[in-house]
Amino acid sequence: xxxxxxxxxxxxVDHYVYLSLILFSIGIVxxxxxxxxxxxxxxxxxxxxxxNLLMAAFSTYLNDAAxxxxxxxxxxxxxxEAAVGLAVLIMIYRNTKSVDISNLDKLKG
Amino acid sequence: xxxxxxYVLGVMSxxxxxxxxxxxxxxxxxxxxxxTMFCLAGEYILLNAQFLAVVHIIVYAGAxxxxxxxVLMLLNLNKDTEPQKSTRFKFIGIIAxxxxxxxxxxxxxxxxxxxxxxxxxxxxxxxxNLGKILFTDFVVPFEIxxxxxxxxxxxAVMVGKKxxxxxxxxx
Numbered sequence: 001x002x003x004x005x006x007x008x009x010x011x012x013v014d015h016y017v018y019l020s021l022i023l024f025s026i027g028i029v030x031x032x033x034x035x036x037x038x039x040x041x042x043x044x045x046x047x048x049x050x051x052n053l054l055m056a057a058f059s060t061y062l063n064d065a066a067x068x069x070x071x072x073x074x075x076x077x078x079x080x081e082a083a084v085g086l087a088v089l090i091m092i093y094r095n096t097k098s099v100d101i102s103n104l105d106k107l108k109g
Numbered sequence: 110x111x112x113x114x115x116y117v118l119g120v121m122s123x124x125x126x127x128x129x130x131x132x133x134x135x136x137x138x139x140x141x142x143x144x145t146m147f148c149l150a151g152e153y154i155l156l157n158a159q160f161l162a163v164v165h166i167i168v169y170a171g172a173x174x175x176x177x178x179x180v181l182m183l184l185n186l187n188k189d190t191e192p193q194k195s196t197r198f199k200f201i202g203i204i205a206x207x208x209x210x211x212x213x214x215x216x217x218x219x220x221x222x223x224x225x226x227x228x229x230x231x232x233x234x235x236x237x238n239l240g241k242i243l244f245t246d247f248v249v250p251f252e253i254x255x256x257x258x259x260x261x262x263x264x265a266v267m268v269g270k271k272x273x274x275x276x277x278x279x280x
Binding site for chain 1: 111112115119122123126127129130135138139142145146149152153156157158160161164165168169172173176177180181183184186190191192193194198199201202203205206207209210213214217220230233234238239242243246247250254257258260261262264265266268269271
């Protein structure tokens, strides 16, 4: 326990912020450049994880446990989102026979 | 020692996140994302959030990523069926993401960094403490989350169900 306390004083909180910003940007790039729907969903999970890490870091640095509860709720929502998203994806695959996200342009005017 | 571990885990998570985005084989993407999850769980342990670390491994590596892997195997996707964007679009996407990162970092420059509290409470991440808070201050959101789960479960079954009419199509 004392070692962990020393670590919090050793790593400044903005390094955690930079780490989660980099992970979030990688997730954004993945959503922009990939066409496989499953990989796009995975990049969204990556972005959620970046936000989770940021929230846990601030929770520890501010000595407030509410941030960790928020991370817990984000995990709940992410699990529900993954389940529904994959069900939608399987339905799309059944109808279009592909996971290419560019096929879904039927709403284009 | 702990500081070095933080930077090692951070670099490993960034590298495996790049593999997630860059790999042509979706299976490799899933495996790299699982590795990223484990690195992030290590970061949680370093942050003194032991409960979150365990829940993160159970929920993400144990449930969500297995679901992704299962769907990937069910649809029989591999390198040959992988749709590719043109090089121009990839270049534009990487530039756009890089600009976003530059904007974030620029916004961070003017921020006064909070100092760590003098005596951090080492027990806030433990299950006992978090459970107490979850069932006193956050009991209403907790119950709403259970309703959300029920709705997601019913929704996933309803969306994923096969229509009776076109049962000649498999998957």
